[in-house]
């Protein structure tokens with residue numbers, strides 16, 4: 001199958017490319033590298049011994065996006081491209097709406113022009129907001145609490161409307177929980193710019209000596225040990241969920257929102273212990289006040305993914321930490337300059 005992958009040079013995109021290419025699909029990446037490196041694609045080519053077509057462009061540029069889609073004529077699209085930092089979305093909301101929402105309407109219009117009817121979209125568990133009950137199932141009310149989350153909820157609605165209005169359309173909205181880890185080779189992984197916002201890349205940078213200590217945001221939550229509990233999902237399992245979702249779009253019409261998580265909550269303290277075990281490094285830490293906006297607990301109901309996609313997570317927290325450590329210790333400063341591989 002021919003798959004057009006927006007944001008394919010990014011963290012989740014690059015891991016998904018490896019699985020797509022290994023499964024024999026042909027891919028074309030559309031990315032402006034605003035949060036990624038061409039080296040990631042070079043390494044994907046190296047890992048898979050396959051070519052990856054690449055168009056450098058911005059999803060806000062409707063003409064460029066349409067030209068690329070019409071030219072490639074894909075059977076399906078996976079839409080990763082977007083901005084994802086919650087804090088930045090509070091400071092620059094219009095940038096988030098333009099990139100995530102307008103970029104997505106541009107993409108759907110370009111798909112219409114290219115006569116492409118199948119899409120898998122990167123949504124997020126953040127669309128649920130504050131838990132009214134746990135685990136979060138797909139029927140849980142939507143109530144995002146920041147501009148980033150609102151862009152995801154809006155795009156879900158737009159894709160759902162598009163699917164209803166478009167004969168033979170099929171869309172899957174994948175609501176990711178907390179993606180972590182790296183490819184087992186350690187050649188591709190998460191390479192955040194600046195100070196990492198998320199727990200796992202921060203822990204990894206402390207382990208490798210780039211940062212002095214981890215600040216744990218609160219130990220007085222209503223959880224097993226007082227630290228925040230999340231559903232971490234190995235990025236390779238997540239990549240496989242995209243292939244399962246693509247298959248699904250080939251056998252069902254309409255639009256479905258589907259959680260992608262393990263169904264298991266892991267606390268910050270538990271994750272640190274697992275990372276110490278995987279890395280053999282001490283990981284100094286301090287307890288600081290809660291981060292505004294954080295919830296105590298978040299984890300997924302996984303029955304819908306199992307039923308519709310025939311997919312479930314296979315990799316545990318130890319595998320997440322071991323692969324993250326391999327990537328971080330082999331690439332302490334992240335990807336090298338473009339041109340090197």
Ligand code: NAD
Nearest residue numbers: 007010011012032033034035036058059081082084122124
């Ligand atoms: P990432 O930043 O590594 O990848 C996003 C890619 O999109 C990057 O390569 C970036 O250069 C590209 N991009 C951004 N704006 C673009 C634009 N205007 N035009 C073209 N390309 C553009 O992020 P990721 O972690 O791989 O996330 C992928 C998707 O999954 C995003 O939509 C994100 O919101 C969503 N998501 C991520 C997480 C997470 O924790 N990583 C959780 C839930 C949902």
Ligand code: UDP
Nearest residue numbers: 197198199202215216217228229230268294
């Ligand atoms: N966290 C932390 N220190 C950090 C980053 C995160 O203690 O430097 C905690 C955070 O409070 C939450 C968990 O780790 O309980 C996961 O945070 P992350 O930002 O990775 O994911 P999200 O909160 O968006 O689910």
